Amino acid sequence: METIKTGLLGFGTVGQSTFAVLQRNQGEISRRAGRGIEIKRIAVRDNNKARAVLGETDAVLLDTDAEALVCDPTLDIVIETIGGTTIARELVLRALANRKHVVTANKALLAVHGAEIFAMAHKHGVMVAFEAAVAGGIPIIKILREGLSANRIQWIVGIINGTTNFILSEMREHGIDFETALERAQRLGYAEADPTMDIQGIDAAHKIALMSALAFGAPVQFDSAYIEGIKGLAPLDIQYAEELGYRIKLLGITRRVADRIELRVHPTLIPTQHLLANVEGAMNAVVVQGDTVGSTLYYGKGAGGEPTASAVVADLIDVTRLHTADQSQRVPPLAFQPDQLSNLAILPISEVRCCYYLRLRVMDVKGVLANITKILADNDVSIDALLQKKSRLPDPVGANETDDLIVITHLAVEKQINAALEQMSALMTVMPQITKLRIETLNEGC
Numbered sequence: 001m002e003t004i005k006t007g008l009l010g011f012g013t014v015g016q017s018t019f020a021v022l023q024r025n026q027g028e029i030s031r032r033a034g035r036g037i038e039i040k041r042i043a044v045r046d047n048n049k050a051r052a053v054l055g056e057t058d059a060v061l062l063d064t065d066a067e068a069l070v071c072d073p074t075l076d077i078v079i080e081t082i083g084g085t086t087i088a089r090e091l092v093l094r095a096l097a098n099r100k101h102v103v104t105a106n107k108a109l110l111a112v113h114g115a116e117i118f119a120m121a122h123k124h125g126v127m128v129a130f131e132a133a134v135a136g137g138i139p140i141i142k143i144l145r146e147g148l149s150a151n152r153i154q155w156i157v158g159i160i161n162g163t164t165n166f167i168l169s170e171m172r173e174h175g176i177d178f179e180t181a182l183e184r185a186q187r188l189g190y191a192e193a194d195p196t197m198d199i200q201g202i203d204a205a206h207k208i209a210l211m212s213a214l215a216f217g218a219p220v221q222f223d224s225a226y227i228e229g230i231k232g233l234a235p236l237d238i239q240y241a242e243e244l245g246y247r248i249k250l251l252g253i254t255r256r257v258a259d260r261i262e263l264r265v266h267p268t269l270i271p272t273q274h275l276l277a278n279v280e281g282a283m284n285a286v287v288v289q290g291d292t293v294g295s296t297l298y299y300g301k302g303a304g305g306e307p308t309a310s311a312v313v314a315d316l317i318d319v320t321r322l323h324t325a326d327q328s329q330r331v332p333p334l335a336f337q338p339d340q341l342s343n344l345a346i347l348p349i350s351e352v353r354c355c356y357y358l359r360l361r362v363m364d365v366k367g368v369l370a371n372i373t374k375i376l377a378d379n380d381v382s383i384d385a386l387l388q389k390k391s392r393l394p395d396p397v398g399a400n401e402t403d404d405l406i407v408i409t410h411l412a413v414e415k416q417i418n419a420a421l422e423q424m425s426a427l428m429t430v431m432p433q434i435t436k437l438r439i440e441t442l443n444e445g446c
């Protein structure tokens, strides 16, 4: 059978690795797909740079005309690896309108414009495949869409941003400062073109929003996600958390709660003995809890050229198989049939129930602890553990001796915690900036 012809948009980290994997493993790939898969055309921004990597070849048309690529009648599949939500959106919509399947690694694009893009694909009877967009090489989309399709999924918790996990690991294990760790992540090809997407938790939110839609059969609701990144995380809290038996990770969390969904990304304390706490560097891990299967864990490389290309090429093989076969075998992009999506809304963060880590800096005077425990009790918050130590922060001018007070709470509703924090902040004996972090024990309890 004739090979399937594809066009590649962008030739950066993911684009180059996709090209290399398709070449290197072409024998096995065509045996799996039922026919060969070829990149016949590449659209780039800088021809000379790309030519230097690609070398001289007549087999691939290399130019800067992305518009022409998505309209090229000889191509069956467009592979989008340029990133972003503007030009990529236009090109993907144009490719779909031209009845080309699209394989993309672009989570930002699908989290923001997924509804429009999936509708366009449906209208023209073509596929949008995006395994590479979530947790890089871990085949989590396939797991959610196919492997766990018998389950009523209850929650998903994941380390789904390699850059921030790499930074947290480097800071904790090697005492490296934030900026140096970020530079390393960029050099290794993990970070987004704009690394604030990683640092601020936005990239993780794109991914958890996509997984949430797949798990619960609702539209992608990235706009309603609660997002907090790692920039404000103090090394002191990383230390105290360790002393109390927790590690801090940037987690993406989505959970079914009655008729609503939790959708949030924030630094979270998890017990150090949990497998997730030991996921280091740019590795990703996702825990999916289904009613039938129970708890399942998926672990692997979430960023970097080759692991991401592994997912892009797997999608190319899937699309090739389905393109070649009867179209009735198509799998819906969000796992549920497009006319069967529910309108489950996102639960506001103030309504979320969690356990909390609170760090207060207090004057070392009589009654301070009693006041704080009373405020917590008045707000219906019970204490699980308490640690009081001489403050490790330098004393501000004129202050009495100060202590760091760490409180670990039992399950509480976030608005009760916030009310308690407001009352504590008003105490003369409590110094400004109380730190609040959420805890997930990854059991039923929290």
Ligand SMILES: NC(=O)C1=CN([C@@H]2O[C@H](COP(=O)(O)OP(=O)(O)OC[C@H]3O[C@@H](n4cnc5c(N)ncnc54)[C@H](O)[C@@H]3O)[C@@H](O)[C@H]2O)C=CC1
Pocket: 009, 010, 011, 012, 013, 014, 015, 043, 044, 045, 046, 066, 080, 081, 082, 083, 084, 087, 105, 106, 107, 108, 132, 133, 136, 189, 190, 191, 192, 193, 302, 303, 304, 305, 308
């Ligand atoms: N790097 C990684 O580890 C992963 C990246 N992704 C996603 O893959 C996509 C690509 O990421 P990277 O390869 O890391 O980025 P990159 O910045 O290395 O590559 C993007 C390439 O696209 C080119 N480009 C930009 N606009 C263009 C246009 N209009 N026409 C032609 N070329 C254009 C750029 O010049 C650049 O070479 C992004 O959506 C990213 O979120 C997904 C998973 C992992």
Ligand SMILES: N[C@@H](CC=O)C(=O)O
Pocket: 133, 135, 136, 160, 161, 162, 163, 164, 190, 191, 192, 198, 203, 302, 303, 304
């Ligand atoms: N910037 C992302 C790349 C993969 O999605 C990350 O660090 O995880």
Ligand code: NA
Pocket: 131, 132, 133, 134, 135, 136, 137, 138, 139, 140, 141, 311
């Ligand atoms: Na994946």
